[in-house]
Amino acid sequence: MQEAPRSIFQSPGQVAGSGNVANAAIVTNALTKRFKSKDGTVEALRGVSFTVERERIFTILGPNGAGKTTLLRILTTMMRPTSGTAHIEGYEIGRQNIHIRNLIGIVAQDNHFDKYLTVWQNLVLHAQMHGLEKPDYTRRIHELLERVNLLDRRNDYLDNFSGGMQRRVALIRALIHQPKLLFMDEPTTGLDPSARREIWDTLQDLKRRTTVILTTHYMEEADRLSDHILILNQGEVMMSGTAQELKQHLSPPGIYELHLNTPTAAQTLTQLAPFIHQASVMDEQSLRFQLNQPEQLSEILQHVPAADVKSLGLAQADLETVYLSVAGHPMPFSAQAGANAAAPSGDRRSGGEGAP
Numbered sequence: 001m002q003e004a005p006r007s008i009f010q011s012p013g014q015v016a017g018s019g020n021v022a023n024a025a026i027v028t029n030a031l032t033k034r035f036k037s038k039d040g041t042v043e044a045l046r047g048v049s050f051t052v053e054r055e056r057i058f059t060i061l062g063p064n065g066a067g068k069t070t071l072l073r074i075l076t077t078m079m080r081p082t083s084g085t086a087h088i089e090g091y092e093i094g095r096q097n098i099h100i101r102n103l104i105g106i107v108a109q110d111n112h113f114d115k116y117l118t119v120w121q122n123l124v125l126h127a128q129m130h131g132l133e134k135p136d137y138t139r140r141i142h143e144l145l146e147r148v149n150l151l152d153r154r155n156d157y158l159d160n161f162s163g164g165m166q167r168r169v170a171l172i173r174a175l176i177h178q179p180k181l182l183f184m185d186e187p188t189t190g191l192d193p194s195a196r197r198e199i200w201d202t203l204q205d206l207k208r209r210t211t212v213i214l215t216t217h218y219m220e221e222a223d224r225l226s227d228h229i230l231i232l233n234q235g236e237v238m239m240s241g242t243a244q245e246l247k248q249h250l251s252p253p254g255i256y257e258l259h260l261n262t263p264t265a266a267q268t269l270t271q272l273a274p275f276i277h278q279a280s281v282m283d284e285q286s287l288r289f290q291l292n293q294p295e296q297l298s299e300i301l302q303h304v305p306a307a308d309v310k311s312l313g314l315a316q317a318d319l320e321t322v323y324l325s326v327a328g329h330p331m332p333f334s335a336q337a338g339a340n341a342a343a344p345s346g347d348r349r350s351g352g353e354g355a356p
Contacts (some may be wrong), residue, residue: 024087025181025211026052026075031084033070033235044070046235047084052228054180057203057212059222062232063327068215069185071232075213076106076183089180102130105174107184111166113158119145119169120154123176130177137176144172148202164195171202181211188221200225219320229319231326238326246322255315256297260285260308271303288315 033045045067052058062068073079075086077097086093088100113122120141127137145151148168158166167187174182184203188196196218203212203225216222222229223243231239231246239246255278260268263284272279272289275296279289291297301312317325 023053024051025054025056026050026058026086026088026213028075028086029084031071031074031086032082033067033074033079034082044235045074045081048232048235048237049084050230050237050240052211052213054211055207055209056227057207057214057225059214059216059226059229060232061216061222061229061323061327065234066232066327067235068232070235072183072185072213072215076104077101102177103180105177105179105182107167107170107174107182107187109185109189111158111170113166113169115157115159118155118157119150119161122158122169123173126173127176132177140176140178141172144175148172148198162195164191164198167191167195167199168202171199175206175210179210181213182206183213185215186217187214188216188218196221219318219323223319231323233327239322243319247317247319250317250322250325254294255288255290256312257282257286257288257315258300258304258312259310260304261310262308264308268304268308272300275299275303285310 028051029049031045031048032043035042035044048067048071060068060071070079074081074093075088077093077100080094089103091099091103093100114125117125123141123145124137127141132140141154142151145154148171150165150168150172153161153165158169161169171184171187188199191199200221203214206212207227214222214225226243229239229241229243229246230237239249241249258265258268265281265284265287269279269281269287269289275292276289277292279287281287291300301309
């Protein structure tokens with residue numbers, strides 16, 4: 001099998017992903033899924049191809065209806081593709097599903113616990129379904145509950161747990177049989193910031209020995225956790241790469257960011273108006289601008305006291321801008337110099353976050 005190329009943009013049928021097929025946890029090739037409806041045929045996936053290396057966090061982004069759920073259902077053997085192939089650790093989906101199911105763990109959006117069983121009983125039931133022997137699963141459950149600080153709550157019922165605690169139990173349940181791949185479908189939706197960060201820390205620790213496939217609608221989560229990101233839209237792979245690669249690819253050309261040590265962005269923008277023709281205030285200490293002429297950068301520095309300058313450099317698109325550019329509506333940088341000088345502090349909708 002040839003090595004899959006690394007690429008930012010992928011047309012249908014191309015391989016997206018981290019590129020090393022020899023070290024691949026997942027390899028898909030031209031996956032297609034069609035559904036029949038009363039209005040005709042719906043194509044949920046259109047020639048989706050990518051590669052996932054082992055012991056990575058691979059994040060799939062896309063709007064509702066992009067095909068994420070369909071793709072996850074195929075990769076977890078709950079649905080067959082219409083055409084194309086997918087392999088999990090070398091086993092082919094649709095032909096070797098029993099082997100695949102022993103290798104994967106799933107944390108779905110809904111927890112689905114038996115409310116009449118305690119935490120321990122729920123986990124024991126799941127371990128027995130995987131055929132684990134009592135000495136093995138007893139040790140394993142004890143170890144996992146201790147790792148997430150829930151061992152002292154093992155005899156409680158899950159109705160008494162917060163959403164974050166229930167997600168931790170769901171994660172333990174998926175890890176009891178020590179899967180090589182863990183699929184997590186929007187695992188932090190509805191959690192408070194503290195619980196979300198606990199899940200983030202757990203995932204970062206997990207990837208040392210487990211490949212994690214993650215879907216999320218939180219751009220910060222994808223940016224912080226992902227080793228590789230794939231963006232789906234209308235069943236096709238639109239972009240693929242590390243978060244840094246994606247942001248660099250869509251960074252606005254010729255746009256600079258000036259970060260100040262003092263909350264004087266609006267006044268500074270007024271001083272620089274003769275040298276710039278596009279600008280926006282990002283917050284009280286930051287602004288973006290485009291020069292009338294590239295050589296005027298030195299003049300900019302002459303008009304801003306050196307002690308006030310924290311940093312000055314080319315602007316970079318954030319992951320939300322990248323996502324919206326291929327999965328929604330781009331956020332254009334289009335404000336005239338000084339037009340947004342009165343924008344409220346922190347208002348990032350005024351054009352300062354986008355690319356032309």
